[in-house]
Amino acid sequence: MNIEAPYYEWRGSKLIGRNSALPEDQVDNSFIEVWLDSLFGMYKYFIKKWLALYCYTNYKPLPVLVLYSKERGTGKNVFAEAVCSIFEPLHSRDVDYKNFTEAFQGKLWYIDEQNTDSKQLYEVIKQIGGNNVLEVNNKYGLKHQVDRNLSVILTTNNLTPMQMEADELQPDESNNQFFVLEMKPIDPKDRRSDIALDIRKRLGHYIRTELKQVYEQLQQDPDLTRYRYGLPVPITPYEERLYSLSRTSLEHEAEEVWDAICDGRYVDVIGQRSSQLDFKTCTMKQSITINTSDGEKYIMPAELRKVVKGMGCETSPNRVRDYLQQKGRLGLENKRIRDRRLGYSVTL
Numbered sequence: 106m107n108i109e110a111p112y113y114e115w116r117g118s119k120l121i122g123r124n125s126a127l128p129e130d131q132v133d134n135s136f137i138e139v140w141l142d143s144l145f146g147m148y149k150y151f152i153k154k155w156l157a158l159y160c161y162t163n164y165k166p167l168p169v170l171v172l173y174s175k176e177r178g179t180g181k182n183v184f185a186e187a188v189c190s191i192f193e194p195l196h197s198r199d200v201d202y203k204n205f206t207e208a209f210q211g212k213l214w215y216i217d218e219q220n221t222d223s224k225q226l227y228e229v230i231k232q233i234g235g236n237n238v239l240e241v242n243n244k245y246g247l248k249h250q251v252d253r254n255l256s257v258i259l260t261t262n263n264l265t266p267m268q269m270e271a272d273e274l275q276p277d278e279s280n281n282q283f284f285v286l287e288m289k290p291i292d293p294k295d296r297r298s299d300i301a302l303d304i305r306k307r308l309g310h311y312i313r314t315e316l317k318q319v320y321e322q323l324q325q326d327p328d329l330t331r332y333r334y335g336l337p338v339p340i341t342p343y344e345e346r347l348y349s350l351s352r353t354s355l356e357h358e359a360e361e362v363w364d365a366i367c368d369g370r371y372v373d374v375i376g377q378r379s380s381q382l383d384f385k386t387c388t389m390k391q392s393i394t395i396n397t398s399d400g401e402k403y404i405m406p407a408e409l410r411k412v413v414k415g416m417g418c419e420t421s422p423n424r425v426r427d428y429l430q431q432k433g434r435l436g437l438e439n440k441r442i443r444d445r446r447l448g449y450s451v452t453l
Contacts, residue, residue, distance in 0.1 A: 126160060127191050129309040137311045140304060143295070144180045148286060151339060155284070157320040158335050159213075159256055160191060160312050166234050168334040169257045171266065171285040173343060178296060179288040181260045185215050187304050188258060191312065209239040210251045218261030227267040230257055234282050234334070265350050274348040278337035285344035358418040359428040365412060366404060367453055369393050373415050391415055396447045405448035406439060 141149045158167055172181035189196040197208035198215045206229075208214040214233075216226070233239065239253050259266060275281040297303075323329060323336070332338075365371035373391040393412055396403040410422040418425065426449070429435040436450030 124192050124194055126312055127193070127305070127309040129313060130306040132310050133307045134311050134315050136303065136307050137315070140300075143291065144184055144288065145286070148284075148339060148341075151284065151336070153316065153319050154323060154336050156188070156312075157316040157323060159188070160316055161320040162335070164237075164252050164254050166253070166334050167256045168282055168284045168336070168338040169230055169234070169259065171259045171261070171283055171344075171347075172288055173261050173264070173266070173286065174288045174290070175262065176290050177262075178290050178293075180291055180300075181288050183301050183304070185258045185260050186301060187308060189213060189215055190305055191308065206240065206242045207244070209233070209241045209253070209255055212254055212256065214255055214257045216257065216259045218259060218263050218266040227269050230267070231282075233257065265347060267347075269348055274345065275340065278340060279331055280333050281338035281340055281344075282334055283344060284338050285341055285347055287341075287343040355420050355424055355428055358413075358416075358420045359425045362409075362413055362416060362418065362425050363429060363434055365416065366393060366395075366451060369395065371412050371416050395451065398442060398445075398447055402451040402453065403440060403447035403449060404435070404451055405446065408448070 141152060145152045155167060155170065158165070172179075172184070174181055189198070192212050195212035196215060197211050197213070198217070233253060233255055237253055238250050239255070240248060240250055242248050329336075362371075370390040370392055391412075394405070394408050396405065406426075409426060413420070413422040413425050426435060430437055430449075434452050436452075439449060440447045
């Protein structure tokens, strides 16, 4: 990739454009090295490899960077903004991805977690990583396709910024799409209000020297082609925790239904007439009919459907039933004793 000379040309029916990288200003690579080390510690070389591939390759998927911190003052936003400055015209920030996908035609999408919908965001990011061609839907109703050249950085103060699929955590680094890091606060005495400007002044030279050298070293790696996202992606403790805390909407709603069955009442969002006010929580509670026989408890299919619908679940009653049966909480058989239908056994 030529990071110096911008140009545009038609190749068949495609318009190919290239922007130059942030220009050189000051020569001070040690400043950038110290800065990266203060942010990423043991993961600094992984970040340098990610930056090198971002600067010197096109149309190859890179791992998504998810930078989390409980507190402010960790430098995660300064880092993201520094990456935005490398190819400044080609980045998007805080776009309305629920309705429009204009960010898909750029090189970097910087996402601020406070503007996200956790489930939809995860699906959109998976779409970016899994497709070579993306459909762009802009505000003017014009749809077109582009070759995917987009990388993603997500910064967040939310413990679970995305509702990930709990069973999709990759077992090895060669196929891992997400680098998820919990960042630590910078010591107050080391914080500087002008750090972003100082980084920008030095980053242009760093790209053309240190990152170029890192890129050339990566090209010598005989295993490079087996990495789905360009390089091995460390599976961090925070990534494992993020996946373990994430539940699908089915899991979430089915678990809420199960809690209601155990309680014998559910929060009635539909507003049925037989609901009673729970004075402790000031919510309308509806009783759940549980049948008993020989010390065993049962719930009728119609009663389960009433609970699922009354709680306003988007998941269908049958899918909730199947989930609870797979977990061993509901019996598989709609049981009958003589002429009495009892329903599914309930394992409390």
